[in-house]
Amino acid sequence: KSRFGGSAGHFAGQAMATGGALSSKLSADLVSxxxxxxxxxxxxxxxxxxxxxxxxxxxxxxxxxxxxxxxxDSQDEWAEALETQxxxxxxxVDEYKRQTNVKTLDPNVCNPLARTPENPYNKMHESEELLxxxxxDVERTFxxxxxxxxxxxxxxxxRILFHWCRAANPAKAxxxxxxxxxxELAAVALAACKSGEYAxxxxxxxxxxxxxxxxxxxxxxxxxxxxxxxxxLGLRSMFMPSFSPVARGPAQxxxxxxxxxxSRAAAPGEASGPAxxxxxxxxxxxxxxxxxxxxxxxxxxxxxxxEPQVFLLRWLRLLFSxxxxxxxxxxxxxxxxxxxxxxxxxxxxxxxxxxxxxxxxEAAGCAERLPLLDYMAAAFLRxxxxxxxxxxxxxxxxxxxxxxxxxxxxxxxxxxxxxxxCPRPEASDESGDASSGRGSVTPATGASPA
Numbered sequence: 420k421s422r423f424g425g426s427a428g429h430f431a432g433q434a435m436a437t438g439g440a441l442s443s444k445l446s447a448d449l450v451s452x453x454x455x456x457x458x459x460x461x462x463x464x465x466x467x468x469x470x471x472x473x474x475x476x477x478x479x480x481x482x483x484x485x486x487x488x489x490x491x492d493s494q495d496e497w498a499e500a501l502e503t504q505x506x507x508x509x510x511x512v513d514e515y516k517r518q519t520n521v522k523t524l525d526p527n528v529c530n531p532l533a534r535t536p537e538n539p540y541n542k543m544h545e546s547e548e549l550l551x552x553x554x555x556d557v558e559r560t561f562x563x564x565x566x567x568x569x570x571x572x573x574x575x576x577x578r579i580l581f582h583w584c585r586a587a588n589p590a591k592a593x594x595x596x597x598x599x600x601x602x603e604l605a606a607v608a609l610a611a612c613k614s615g616e617y618a619x620x621x622x623x624x625x626x627x628x629x630x631x632x633x634x635x636x637x638x639x640x641x642x643x644x645x646x647x648x649x650x651x652l653g654l655r656s657m658f659m660p661s662f663s664p665v666a667r668g669p670a671q672x673x674x675x676x677x678x679x680x681x682s683r684a685a686a687p688g689e690a691s692g693p694a695x696x697x698x699x700x701x702x703x704x705x706x707x708x709x710x711x712x713x714x715x716x717x718x719x720x721x722x723x724x725x726e727p728q729v730f731l732l733r734w735l736r737l738l739f740s741x742x743x744x745x746x747x748x749x750x751x752x753x754x755x756x757x758x759x760x761x762x763x764x765x766x767x768x769x770x771x772x773x774x775x776x777x778x779x780x781e782a783a784g785c786a787e788r789l790p791l792l793d794y795m796a797a798a799f800l801r802x803x804x805x806x807x808x809x810x811x812x813x814x815x816x817x818x819x820x821x822x823x824x825x826x827x828x829x830x831x832x833x834x835x836x837x838x839x840x841c842p843r844p845e846a847s848d849e850s851g852d853a854s855s856g857r858g859s860v861t862p863a864t865g866a867s868p869a
Contacts, residue, residue: 445616445617450629480615505640505641
C-alpha cells in the first residue's frame with residue numbers, strides 16, 4: 420500500500436484523455452474536492468496516473484504540493500503560501516523594470532556612450548541579448564500545441580526563462596545563462612499551469628479561493644515557481660557546460676545545447692574522468708545500471724563505439740519531453756515527481772562518492788533529487804532492445820535518437836520501478852551475454868552495488 424492508501428506504483432491504465440486534458444479548466448467543484456481531500460489526495464492522483472480527463476486541471480495544485488510550494492490542511496493556507504512565494508517573481512519583474520527605466524537613473528552614469536563598467540546600459544545590452552537568445556527557441560517550442568503556440572504564451576514563456584536566468588543562472592554571455600532545452604522544461608510547467616486555471620472569472624469571484632489558488636493572473640508566476648523547483652531537482656547541473664581546458668572552435672547548436680566531451684583532459688599523473696556531472700551520470704546509468712540489467716545490450720552498444728551521452732543526455736535534460744507528446748509527458752512527470760516526494764529508498768547501486776571527483780559528487784546529488792530518473796533512462800533504452808538488435812552503428816544511432824518511443828509512459832514508470840527494485844535479470848529474462856550483468860559489477864565508472 421502507498422502512504423495515501425492507494426496501490427503503490429499502480430497506474431490505472433494509460434489514463435490519458437486524448438485532446439481534453441489541456442483544454443479543460445479548474446472548476447469550483449474541483450477546488451472544493453481538493454480542499455476536502457487535502458494534499459495527500461493530490462499526491463495520490465499523481466501516483467496513480469489519474470490526473471487526466473476532468474481531474475487534469477488539478478495537476479497545477481498537485482505539483483505545487485509535491486514540490487512543497489503548498490502545505491497545510493486548508494485552502495487558505497495553500498493560498499497564503501502561494502501568495503508569499505509569488506512575491507519573489509513579482510520582485511524580480513519589478514527589479515528589472517527599475518533597472519531599465521532610464522528616466523529614473525543618473526544621466527552621468529547611465530549614458531550609452533560611457534564606457535564605465537557600472538553603466539546600466541551594459542546590463543541592459545546583456546538583458547537584450549539574453550531575451551534574443553531565449554526567443555530563438557521559444558518561438559518554436561511545442562508548435563503543435565494550441566495552448567502554447569500563441570503570442571501570449573510565448574511571451575510568457577520568454578519572461579519566465581529570462582527572469583529565472585537572471586536570478587538563478589546569471590552569466591556574462593547569454594548562451595551561458597540560458598541553454599537550449601530549458602525552454603521545453605519551462606513550457607511543460609507552463610502548460611500544467613495554464614490547463615489548471617480557475618474557470619470562474621468574474622468580478623464577484625475575484626477574491627474567491629479558486630482565484631487565489633489558480634487564477635489566470637497567477638499563471639506566469641506559478642509556472643516560474645514550478646520551473647524553478649524543477650531546476651533545483653538536479654536539472655540545473657545537467658545544463659552546465661563541460662570543463663575542458665582545450666580551446667574549442669565556435670559552438671554548434673545541437674537539439675539540446677552543447678554535446679559534452681566524454682572526458683576532460685587529465686593533468687600529469689591524473690586519471691581522466693567525466694568532464695561534467697551530466698557525463699558522470701550518463702556513464703553511471705550505462706556502465707552500471709544497463710550493464711547489470713542487460714549485459715548483451717550494453718556489450719552491443721560498446722562494441723559499436725556508441726558513447727552513452729549521445730542518447731542519454733537528451734533524456735536526462737528534457738525528462739523525455741522530446742520522446743513523448745505533451746500530454747504523455749505531463750503524465751510521465753506526475754509519476755516521476757511523486758516518486759521524488761516519497762521517502763528515499765535504498766537504490767541497488769550507488770554513485771562513487773568516497774574520494775571521488777567533484778563531478779561524481781554532483782552527479783550523485785542530482786540523481787538523489789529525482790531518484791527514479793536514472794532507472795527510467797535505463798528502462799527506456801531497454802525498451803528498444805528488439806529494435807536495436809543486429810543494427811550497425813549508423814542505424815543504431817538513428818534509432819536511439821528518433822523520437823519514437825517503444826514503450827508507453829505507464830509501462831515506462833512501471834519498468835523503471837521494477838528495474839530499481841531488481842536490476843539483475845533472471846536467467847530466463849535475457850539471452851546471449853546478459854549473464855555478464857550478473858554477480859559483482861565493476862564498471863568503468865567505479866560504481867559498485869549497494
